[in-house]
Amino acid sequence: MRLILLFTSFLFFISSHLFSQEQTPKFTISGYVKEQATGEFSIGANVYLKKKLSEEEHKGVVTNAYGFFSITLEKGDYQMTVKYLGFNDYTQAITLDKDIRLNISMQEKAVTAKEVEIVGEKSDENVSKSEMGTVTLEVEQIKGLPSFMGEMDILKTIQLLPGVQSAGEGNTGFYVRGGGPDQNLVLLDEAVVYNTGHLFGFFSVFNGDAIKNVALIKGSMPAQYGGRLSSVLDVQMKDGNSQKTQVEGGIGLIASRLTIQGPIKKDTASYIISARRTYIDALMKPFQKVEFKGSGYYFYDLNAKVNYRLSDKDRIFLSGYFGRDVFNFSNGKTSGSAFEASMPWGNATTTLRWNHLINKKLFVNTSAVFSDYKFEFGTTQGEFAFKLLSGIRDWNAKVDFGYFPNAKHNVKFGVNYIYHTFTPNQASAKAGDVDFDLGEAPKLHAHDAAAYVNDDFDITSKIRLNAGLRYSYFMQVGPFERYLKSPVNGKITDSIRYSAGEKIAEYGGWEPRVSLRFTLDKRSSIKAGFAQNYQYIHLASISSVSLPTDIWMPSTSAVKPQVSRQYALGYFRNFKEDKFETSVEIYYKDMRNMIEYKEGSLPDQNVKDNVDNAFTFGKGWSYGAEFFLKKRTGKFTGWIGYTLAWSWRQFDSINLGKIYPAKYDRKHDVSVALTYEQNSHWTFGSIFVFATGNTGTLPKSWYLIEGQMIPEYGERNSYRYVPYHRLDLSATYTPDRKDNIARQINRWEKRMKRKGIDILGKEMPKKWYRNIESSWVFSVYNVYNRYNPYFIHFESTGIFLDGSLNTTAKQVSLFPILPSVTWNFKF
Numbered sequence: 001m002r003l004i005l006l007f008t009s010f011l012f013f014i015s016s017h018l019f020s021q022e023q024t025p026k027f028t029i030s031g032y033v034k035e036q037a038t039g040e041f042s043i044g045a046n047v048y049l050k051k052k053l054s055e056e057e058h059k060g061v062v063t064n065a066y067g068f069f070s071i072t073l074e075k076g077d078y079q080m081t082v083k084y085l086g087f088n089d090y091t092q093a094i095t096l097d098k099d100i101r102l103n104i105s106m107q108e109k110a111v112t113a114k115e116v117e118i119v120g121e122k123s124d125e126n127v128s129k130s131e132m133g134t135v136t137l138e139v140e141q142i143k144g145l146p147s148f149m150g151e152m153d154i155l156k157t158i159q160l161l162p163g164v165q166s167a168g169e170g171n172t173g174f175y176v177r178g179g180g181p182d183q184n185l186v187l188l189d190e191a192v193v194y195n196t197g198h199l200f201g202f203f204s205v206f207n208g209d210a211i212k213n214v215a216l217i218k219g220s221m222p223a224q225y226g227g228r229l230s231s232v233l234d235v236q237m238k239d240g241n242s243q244k245t246q247v248e249g250g251i252g253l254i255a256s257r258l259t260i261q262g263p264i265k266k267d268t269a270s271y272i273i274s275a276r277r278t279y280i281d282a283l284m285k286p287f288q289k290v291e292f293k294g295s296g297y298y299f300y301d302l303n304a305k306v307n308y309r310l311s312d313k314d315r316i317f318l319s320g321y322f323g324r325d326v327f328n329f330s331n332g333k334t335s336g337s338a339f340e341a342s343m344p345w346g347n348a349t350t351t352l353r354w355n356h357l358i359n360k361k362l363f364v365n366t367s368a369v370f371s372d373y374k375f376e377f378g379t380t381q382g383e384f385a386f387k388l389l390s391g392i393r394d395w396n397a398k399v400d401f402g403y404f405p406n407a408k409h410n411v412k413f414g415v416n417y418i419y420h421t422f423t424p425n426q427a428s429a430k431a432g433d434v435d436f437d438l439g440e441a442p443k444l445h446a447h448d449a450a451a452y453v454n455d456d457f458d459i460t461s462k463i464r465l466n467a468g469l470r471y472s473y474f475m476q477v478g479p480f481e482r483y484l485k486s487p488v489n490g491k492i493t494d495s496i497r498y499s500a501g502e503k504i505a506e507y508g509g510w511e512p513r514v515s516l517r518f519t520l521d522k523r524s525s526i527k528a529g530f531a532q533n534y535q536y537i538h539l540a541s542i543s544s545v546s547l548p549t550d551i552w553m554p555s556t557s558a559v560k561p562q563v564s565r566q567y568a569l570g571y572f573r574n575f576k577e578d579k580f581e582t583s584v585e586i587y588y589k590d591m592r593n594m595i596e597y598k599e600g601s602l603p604d605q606n607v608k609d610n611v612d613n614a615f616t617f618g619k620g621w622s623y624g625a626e627f628f629l630k631k632r633t634g635k636f637t638g639w640i641g642y643t644l645a646w647s648w649r650q651f652d653s654i655n656l657g658k659i660y661p662a663k664y665d666r667k668h669d670v671s672v673a674l675t676y677e678q679n680s681h682w683t684f685g686s687i688f689v690f691a692t693g694n695t696g697t698l699p700k701s702w703y704l705i706e707g708q709m710i711p712e713y714g715e716r717n718s719y720r721y722v723p724y725h726r727l728d729l730s731a732t733y734t735p736d737r738k739d740n741i742a743r744q745i746n747r748w749e750k751r752m753k754r755k756g757i758d759i760l761g762k763e764m765p766k767k768w769y770r771n772i773e774s775s776w777v778f779s780v781y782n783v784y785n786r787y788n789p790y791f792i793h794f795e796s797t798g799i800f801l802d803g804s805l806n807t808t809a810k811q812v813s814l815f816p817i818l819p820s821v822t823w824n825f826k827f
Contacts, residue, residue, distance in 0.1 A: 026406065028360045029100040030070035033063050033082060036105035039242030039263075039270060041067030043213045044136060045084040045106070049094065049407075052077045059407040065213075065236065066315075066355050068363050070404035082106065085138065099360055101312075126581040126630075127572050130456060130466040130517040132529045133219025133585065135161055139211050141637075144675045145685045146728035146779045148202070150252040150822035154214055154235065155196060155204040160671040160687065162626035162641035163218050163585075164231075165664060168694065169724070169790050169814045173201050175664045176218045177566070177589055178622020178647030179230030182539030182552075186233045189305075189319045191349035194373035194392055194552065198299040198325055199278075205323050205347060209248055209259040210274035210303035212238040219568050219585070220515040220529035223452035223468025224400060224412055229533045229564040229591060237319055239307050240270035248826035254278050264306070274303040299325040299346075313357040320350045338381065345375040361404045369396035373552070389426040392537075392552040395419045409457040412468075418448040420537065424551045424611040442611070446554040447475045448536060454513070462519040470511040474536040476556050478502040483610050492609065505557040509534050524573040535562040538595045540615065551611065553595075558612045560593040581630045591620040599654055618651030620662065638674035645669070655716035663717055666692040685730040693721030698792060702807055709796055709807070721789045730779035772827040780819045787813040 029049070033042040047069045050058035058081075063069045075097055082090040087106040094100065135158075142157045159166040159174050167173030173181050173196070186193045188206070196205055217225065217232040225232045238261065245262030256279070261272035281296030305319035324346035330339070350370040357363055374391035400414035422444040454468030478498030486493050498504050515529035538559065541550040555561045570585035598616045624645025631637050647662040654660075672688040698719045699711030752759045789811045798805040 025075045026072050027075060027096045027099050028070060028072040028404075029080070029094065029096065029102060030068070030357075030360045030404075031102040031104060032067045033069065033084065033104045033106060034067055035087070036107050037241075037243060038246075039267065040212065040239050042084045042087075042106055043067065043236065045069075045082055047071065048081045048083075049073060049078040049096075050081075052079060052093075061404065061407065061410065064363065064402055066363075066365070068355075068357070068402070070361050070363070072361065072404065072406040086140075101360070103312075124522070124574060124578055126578075126583065127519070127523065127525045127574055128464075128517070130464040130515050130527070131217070131219065131222075132515050132527045132568050132570055133163065133217065135216045135218075137214045137216070139208050139214065141675070142214075143208060144683055144730075144732065145673055146687050146730035146781065147777075148781055149254050149818065150250075150777060150779055150820035151203055151255055152208040153204050154206045154208065154211065155233075157673075158214075158216050158233065160639075160641065160673045160689070161216065161218075162628050162643045162669070162671070163587075163624075163645075164216070165643075165666055165669055165691070167201065167664070169788050173197065176231040177587055177624070178620070178645065178662065178665075179564075179589070179591070180539070180594075180664075181541075182537075183228050183230035183535060183562075183564075184233060185225060185228035185231070186235070188235050188321055188349055189237050189317075189351045190353070190367050190398070191321070191351050191369045191371045191396075192394060193321075193347055193349065194371070195345065195347055198301075198323070199297070203255075203299070205301060205321075206235060207257060207259075207274050207276045207301050207303055209250075209257055210237050210272065210305075212236050219587075220466075220513050220531040220566065221533075222412070222466065223454040223470040223511070223513050224414060226416075226450050226452070226470050226472055226511060226533065227448070227535060227537070229535050229562055230589075237303060237305050238272050239317070240272035240305060242267055242270035246826070248824070250822050250824040252822040253820050254280055264308075267309075269306065269308040271306045272304070274301075276301045295329045297325070297327045299323065315355045317351070317353040317355075319353075320348075322346070322348045339379070340381075341377070341379040343375075343377050346373070348372045348374075363402040363404075365400045365402075367396070367398045367400075369398070370394070371396065384429070384431045386429045387427065389423060390551050391423050393421045393423075409455055411453070411455045413453040414451070416450045416452075420444075420446040420448060420554060422446070422537075422552055422554055424553060444480065444554055444556070445477050446536070447473075447477065449473045464517045464519075466513075466515045468513040470513065471508065472511060472534050472536070473506070473508040474534075474555055474561065475506040476504040476554055478504060480504055482557065483608070483613070485613065505555065507534075507536065507555055507561050509561075509563070523575070524571070527568075527570045527572060529566075529568040531564075531566050533564050533566075535564075538562065540595060540597065540611070553612060553615075556610075556612055558610070559595065559615060560617070562591060562593045562595070564589055564591045566590075579631065579633050581628075581632060583626075583628045585626045585628075586624070587626075588623040589621065591622075594618050594620050594649065594651075596651060596654060616651055616653045618649060618654065620647070620649045622647040622662075635678070636674060636676050638672070641669075641671045643669040658715065660716040660718070661695050663695050665695055665717070668692045681734055681736070683732040683734070685732070687728040688726070690725040691723065693723050693789065695720055696792070698809070699794065711794075721792075724788045726781075726786055726788065727783040728779065728781050729783055730777060732775055732777050734773075734775040772825060774823065774825045777822045777824065778819075779821075780817065782815055782817050785817040787811070787816070790814045 033045040034040060035042060042063055043065055045063045046060055048058040048060040049071060059073055061069050061071045073096060078094045078096055080092045080094045082104055084106050086108060088109045090104055090106060137157060142154060143152050145157060147153055155174060158164055163177050165175045175181060176184060186196050193205060198205060213236040215234045221232050240261040242263045247260050249258040255276060257276040259274040263270050277300040278298045281298045301323040303321050307315060307317045309315045324344055327343040329341040352368045354366045371394040376389050378387040396418045398416040403411040424442060450470055450472040452468060452470040456466040458464050479500045480498045482496045483492045484494040511532050511534060513531045515527060517525050517527045519525045536555045538553050539550050540553055553559060566587060566589040568585055568587040570583055572583045574581050595615050595617060597614055624643060627642040630639040647665040648659055649662050650659045670690040674686050676684045695717035696719045697713055697716050700714040701712045703710045749759060791812050792809050793812060794807055794809055796805060796807045
């Protein structure tokens with residue numbers, strides 16, 4: 001508590017000291033930055049003002065998530081410059097003798113190979129910004145890298161960054177600095193996405209055509225984020241083109257997508273609708289055997305968003321996402337022995353936001369958010385039917401303020417409230433007209449609230465501090481029945497009933513966040529960071545990868561919130577006029593109250609018990625070093641990342657209380673992602689990854705007991721799989737617009753000829769012209785056909801009595817070399 005008080009006192013002392021220095025007349029210039037061609041707000045655009053005839057350094061700010069900026073400076077004449085990736089610099093002479101409101105439209109520039117940049121940031125941001133472990137990725141850059149089966153994937157791209165590890169072959173699950181998959185806060189337009197993968201994790205739920213911006217925070221996350229221990233992945237959808245109607249999409253080997261966006265009222269309101277669906281089920285139908293007729297799998301996504309500018313100070317946004325995976329199985333029979341199973345699961349989110357500019361320095365965003373994740377399993381055989389349901393549903397209200405007192409400060413503060421409803425498992429069954437009573441559905445309810453304040457400010461010209469404080473509060477409420485068990489035999493002896501809204505358990509805590517940058521010179525800096533986080537909801541999993549069958553649980557009287565403290569230190573340096581960026585970061589993370597199933601336990605479908613009685617609790621810690629080299633400009637762009645890390649766990653009731661490596665512990669992890677733009681037609685991409693093999697728990701010996709082969713397992717995660725490595729390549733061909741027009745003329749001529757119309761000396765009518773942009777993407781996944789391990793199983797042959805019994809371990813690999821082709825279009 002003393003540390004919290006000292007931290008808070010220091011923050012407000014520095015702020016008060018700097019504010020008290022404002023004695024000379026000052027004025028504010030504020031407004032919005034947007035893209036001229038589409039009307040989309042420019043997130044993270046850099047706005048600078050430099051005083052004319054002065055040797056002082058420029059003063060600058062960065063636009064927020066809605067393109068808003070505000071900067072307050074002394075009276076004088078300034079040169080204003082706005083920089084944004086892929087757009088011409090905007091410059092204007094400003095006489096600051098009064099408050100100025102200025103909205104800026106950025107013009108897109110024709111990018112040559114020498115001008116290509118790979119990340120939306122100013123050239124020295126690697127050195128100058130105070131945040132650590134924060135990466136912003138441009139969707140256009142992600143599209144230039146090789147992809148699995150031709151489907152651009154945001155989550156697979158962030159797995160290529162140092163400190164981020166994949167959950168396994170082809171999987172979109174990710175682990176950050178030794179944390180678990182549930183310790184990552186994944187947001188889509190402020191709505192939590194609880195399950196981020198399709199096809200059991202092989203594709204992510206994010207359709208790149210609908211996404212504008214992706215930011216990953218793996219270090220000291222700012223105070224406005226909370227509820228998770230390891231990282232934040234903040235994904236923002238496009239607002240929709242407010243200038244003209246635009247259609248784009250792609251046709252691949254297993255999936256197609258289509259996006260339509262345009263103005264409802266030009267410069268005032270716009271929309272975007274984006275859809276994607278696989279056709280694996282349709283492709284497999286001709287090859288299905290009779291006994292599996294009616295079986296199949298597919299997934300689909302739908303993104304939609306509308307926005308309306310009420311005035312220059314007010315704007316509303318309504319966005320939503322709906323995605324489902326659907327797996328169906330049928331044994332193809334029609335008699336009483338017919339068996340059918342259906343397993344749909346997926347996310348649904350809705351976000352309603354109101355932006356309001358209170359005054360020239362104060363910006364507020366008010367949001368109402370709905371998020372739902374649901375997993376269902378249903379089966380029928382004859383007249384008998386069984387259904388199982390699990391999921392989590394959130395209702396969220398939040399208010400976030402942005403306050404810009406002067407050029408040295410960027411203050412954020414706000415409040416957040418969530419009402420959670422958890423369904424760990426809910427079963428129903430019937431036979432004909434008879435319904436079986438399986439008991440009351442075990443739903444759990446909780447309130448989750450937080451308040452925060454954060455300031456990113458300059459103490460001196462060399463020292464910049466990003467300091468924040470968050471207080472979070474969590475309370476589980478009824479209706480609920482807590483079953484009490486005998487410590488002797490584990491049988492239920494009594495229960496406690498809680499009425500609706502009655503408090504069952506409550507937790508709360510302070511979460512200080514701080515990161516400090518000390519500039520050594522114009523090309524290098526040292527940064528340090530600290531963050532304390534509480535996590536009140538937990539993912540219970542029996543698998544080494546995230547599956548839809550995993551269940552979300554709140555903190556209860558039996559389950560305490562997870563707590564982590566992370567310390568980080570880094571050196572950052574740019575070379576060759578900021579063309580190259582390098583960094584070295586070391587970190588240590590301590591995690592408490594971690595959750596696992598007890599050894600031998602499985603999710604219990606008996607509703608006459610509490611799910612959390614199957615859990616055990618322990619601690620974890622991780623530490624390591626991350627090395628990063630990135631080339632920002634030129635024909636060759638990309639990065640090389642290397643992580644040296646360890647991640648450990650200790651549970652009193654697991655592995656006899658001994659320390660063991662986490663299931664996603666990897667000592668070495670190397671990623672190389674490169675893009676080469678040869679000319680305006682051809683762009684080539686490559687990805688290479690190498691990682692220490694995952695850990696696992698395998699039998700060390702077998703015993704024959706009463707005719708059954710019984711394994712004796714080794715210590716938890718004592719087996720290390722062989723290393724994982726893979727090379728992917730891609731080539732993107734973009735025809736000239738002239739080639740497209742030539743093809744259109746050719747089609748017109750052929751059609752006229754079929755109709756017997758003489759076109760000699762005639763030109764193609766304008767209505768036939770289509771301003772179509774297209775590209776062909778050729779990619780190869782796993783170029784040298786590496787058989788990477790997915791899991792190991794055991795097969796026994798022979799007879800024990802005659803000594804011929806032999807048990808062999810066999811490796812199962814998923815993907816051999818996989819070529820793919822995708823046609824993308826835009827008009």
